[in-house]
Amino acid sequence: MAKGIKDKVAILGMGCAKFGERWDMDADSLMVEAYEEAIADAGIDTSQIDAAWLGVAFDAVNIGPSGIPLATALRLKNIGVTKVENYCASGTESFRGAVYAVASGAADIALALGVEKLKDTGYGGLPVRTRGTMHDMTGITGSAPGNFAQLASAYRSVHGVSKDDLKRAMAHVSVKSHANGAKNPKAHLQKAIDMDTVLNAPMIAEPLGLFDCCGVSDGAACAIVTTPEIARALGKTDLVTVKALQIAASNGWEMQQGGGWNGSFFHTTRIAAAKAYEEAGITNPREQISLMEVHDCFSVTELVTMEDLFVSQEGNGWRDVLDGFFDADGTIPCQIDGGLKCFGHPIGASGLRMIYENYLQLLGRAGPRQRQTPPSLALSHNLGGMPSQNVSAIAIVGMADA
Amino acid sequence: MTTDIGILSFGAYVPRGRLQRQAVYAANAWFAPGLRGLAKGERATANWDEDTITMAVEAARDTLVGIDRAQVGTVSLASTTLPFADRLNAGVVKEALVLDDATAAIDVTGSQRAATSQLIQALNAAGSAARPHLALATEMRKARPASEGELVYGDAAAGVLVGQGDVIARFLGSHSTTIDFVDHFRSTGAEFDYTWESRWIRDEGYTGLIGAAIKAALAKFGVEGAAIDRFIVPITLRGVADGLAKRAGVKAEAVVESLSQTVGEAGVAHATLLLAAALEAAAPGEKILLVGFGQGVDVLLFETTAAIANLPARRGVKGSIARGAKTDNYMRFLFHRGLLGLDRGMRAEADQKQPGTTLWRNRKAVFGLVGGRCTKTGTVQFPKSDISVNPNDHAIGTQEDYPLADVAAKIVTYTADSLTYSPNPPSYYGLIDFEGGGRMMAEFADVDPSDVEVGRDMMMMFRIKSVDEMRDFTKYFWKAVPVA
Numbered sequence: 001m002a003k004g005i006k007d008k009v010a011i012l013g014m015g016c017a018k019f020g021e022r023w024d025m026d027a028d029s030l031m032v033e034a035y036e037e038a039i040a041d042a043g044i045d046t047s048q049i050d051a052a053w054l055g056v057a058f059d060a061v062n063i064g065p066s067g068i069p070l071a072t073a074l075r076l077k078n079i080g081v082t083k084v085e086n087y088c089a090s091g092t093e094s095f096r097g098a099v100y101a102v103a104s105g106a107a108d109i110a111l112a113l114g115v116e117k118l119k120d121t122g123y124g125g126l127p128v129r130t131r132g133t134m135h136d137m138t139g140i141t142g143s144a145p146g147n148f149a150q151l152a153s154a155y156r157s158v159h160g161v162s163k164d165d166l167k168r169a170m171a172h173v174s175v176k177s178h179a180n181g182a183k184n185p186k187a188h189l190q191k192a193i194d195m196d197t198v199l200n201a202p203m204i205a206e207p208l209g210l211f212d213c214c215g216v217s218d219g220a221a222c223a224i225v226t227t228p229e230i231a232r233a234l235g236k237t238d239l240v241t242v243k244a245l246q247i248a249a250s251n252g253w254e255m256q257q258g259g260g261w262n263g264s265f266f267h268t269t270r271i272a273a274a275k276a277y278e279e280a281g282i283t284n285p286r287e288q289i290s291l292m293e294v295h296d297c298f299s300v301t302e303l304v305t306m307e308d309l310f311v312s313q314e315g316n317g318w319r320d321v322l323d324g325f326f327d328a329d330g331t332i333p334c335q336i337d338g339g340l341k342c343f344g345h346p347i348g349a350s351g352l353r354m355i356y357e358n359y360l361q362l363l364g365r366a367g368p369r370q371r372q373t374p375p376s377l378a379l380s381h382n383l384g385g386m387p388s389q390n391v392s393a394i395a396i397v398g399m400a401d402a
Numbered sequence: 403m404t405t406d407i408g409i410l411s412f413g414a415y416v417p418r419g420r421l422q423r424q425a426v427y428a429a430n431a432w433f434a435p436g437l438r439g440l441a442k443g444e445r446a447t448a449n450w451d452e453d454t455i456t457m458a459v460e461a462a463r464d465t466l467v468g469i470d471r472a473q474v475g476t477v478s479l480a481s482t483t484l485p486f487a488d489r490l491n492a493g494v495v496k497e498a499l500v501l502d503d504a505t506a507a508i509d510v511t512g513s514q515r516a517a518t519s520q521l522i523q524a525l526n527a528a529g530s531a532a533r534p535h536l537a538l539a540t541e542m543r544k545a546r547p548a549s550e551g552e553l554v555y556g557d558a559a560a561g562v563l564v565g566q567g568d569v570i571a572r573f574l575g576s577h578s579t580t581i582d583f584v585d586h587f588r589s590t591g592a593e594f595d596y597t598w599e600s601r602w603i604r605d606e607g608y609t610g611l612i613g614a615a616i617k618a619a620l621a622k623f624g625v626e627g628a629a630i631d632r633f634i635v636p637i638t639l640r641g642v643a644d645g646l647a648k649r650a651g652v653k654a655e656a657v658v659e660s661l662s663q664t665v666g667e668a669g670v671a672h673a674t675l676l677l678a679a680a681l682e683a684a685a686p687g688e689k690i691l692l693v694g695f696g697q698g699v700d701v702l703l704f705e706t707t708a709a710i711a712n713l714p715a716r717r718g719v720k721g722s723i724a725r726g727a728k729t730d731n732y733m734r735f736l737f738h739r740g741l742l743g744l745d746r747g748m749r750a751e752a753d754q755k756q757p758g759t760t761l762w763r764n765r766k767a768v769f770g771l772v773g774g775r776c777t778k779t780g781t782v783q784f785p786k787s788d789i790s791v792n793p794n795d796h797a798i799g800t801q802e803d804y805p806l807a808d809v810a811a812k813i814v815t816y817t818a819d820s821l822t823y824s825p826n827p828p829s830y831y832g833l834i835d836f837e838g839g840g841r842m843m844a845e846f847a848d849v850d851p852s853d854v855e856v857g858r859d860m861m862m863m864f865r866i867k868s869v870d871e872m873r874d875f876t877k878y879f880w881k882a883v884p885v886a
Contacts, residue, residue, distance in 0.1 A: 137761065153856055
């Protein structure tokens, strides 16, 4: 493996817009809201940014193609701006662009911004979109919950878990995230819910009920990155650095090679996780990682992701969930900010929103939801696509000296 | 003996839905109480994703059980309800069956006797044809709500393979008359039939014209009515076939049951469907008289041979009827026929535009469900690609065609999706594994909640994928259905 980028890049500043049904805002204003906080946090001005990456996924109801919308909204100084799209990993993908630019020495200071304006579609859920003409002829016409719901049927079958047990574990995931989101003023949904509410909710895609699904919302998040040396020169003392950044994309194996994959896990997450741990020097994630933000687009996704990240033993994720291992006061809190479940999922923004929470927690700036035991290594994880064909992204950040 | 001309094989397809006529009547009795007499039994109703092309494909697959498809020289499609007015409908069927490109294809239409006329033409040409003719008949007639047709009609398709050789039923001759008797009509582009008084149709049409044609045909064939073992008149109006048999001296037990209470009258397909039902039940040495009616009459005579006992098992008419699932959901039936404007929501607005170029390039994969098999590693995949999906082999261009439509499959994952737009929610789909390799994410059709579980046996059926409503183009693909 390549030697990696551990500790080569520091986060200079971050910002996050209030997520929700932002009827009052266009994507441009959401970008500015996240950027304002980030640039103030970084303590620099716009002219110091050398390059920028924009993560955004849905063009139909959004800002259109190219990096121009970001350059225009922030009035960037005619620098290189690249738009990236990698499904729900788009936010982390934009971060990767900025981080790699700094790590390579091509840029001193780079910006990553993710945004999505979903509430202009006219309905709940993600917009229906084409996946290319061949897929439109042969692929299923399904929804995101339908795609991820299939994890559950396979998981039950592979691990011999009853429908009721899995449904209860899934419900616990949602109850936990709502309890956490209730403490977060930037979350879309800030109301705690109980188990019965989740179990008795209307079915969206079997076995995912309404409360097994994350919200759809508008939002933006931003990161400004630089080298540790420049960060220190700019007066930063507590440095959060990037320990690992890995992305893995499906090559068709899961979907096409009969018998090769059983449908109960994410092949790419396992690969990205193994590479990220190697890059960060992590040998026992269950003991070394202190905080996680994972892609909880659906409750079942979070549950199997715990296994794919090698934190829970295969087939035991549902037990860890029910045991409270991932609760805010558990061993490794997961979605301490409320997660996608409560923030909603503005596609391009989510990856950066997760890193934002980890960044705040590491610096002890998370307010009422601040983890009392100081986190040392925090992981964020995104999934784009669907279980059978996806992009998995992992970012591990930690204190520079950790 | 190998110079015999006749029927080599047969098959049928009746869609699974069986709308209970009582439910239709119950909804319409306030308006049309006179329909009460027809409110008995059930009628076959195609699912939302079926049309005359998809039904014909299934009937053809049934007909071709045990037959080397490379043998088929011509495929013809008889119907008055084909989806395309200017695009060879039989051509789509040919592609779905993955028949040789050197196959002739023709649509036969314009009259309710199109199927019998199609058969006569095929049989007459068989003597000089090197390869057999796959004659398919398929019909899905639309009727206005609260009309007699709505209760009487049924959707179905059937097929026969005709040619020379070891036939299961020898063709003994035909007789046709052509008379512009307008019992009903439908103008080009119109949706519904306009029908004249049923008593006049029965007396002048059925009794008069068919009766005369049968008499003339029997005389021409030199066969007494009493010698007929299976007497097929594809009209479901009670007593018509019995009356005609009696007048022609045909024994009452020879009359082939009209399927009026189980399938309904399948229009052009009904003659072929009843012929398939007769062949299914026939022993060697039986004489089968087949009638077609529509602006004249066709009469055909067959005699079964010893070969009929050797045909491999198929779904046939019996299997199709057994596969039926009763439904009382009249509203769903109306919606699926485009007769009820339900609010479909914004998700139904997705543009389904089909680039002709992509369809042309991928026609084998899309229409025929032909995947690829790596000649080096044996890896089977769908769709075929330049580089195999086998992670241990990156050789380029090693794949050969590998048809998957007839390969058994099992469910690996599934869901029932209530969010995505489907005309028949929830939408069932999931990952399926094919026996011997290959897998795909497939939509499921004809599924009940009890049908889906990991490991469940599935088979593939040709169905409508979606309809481009802006440009009026139907897209077809394969779906997984539970093995009955």
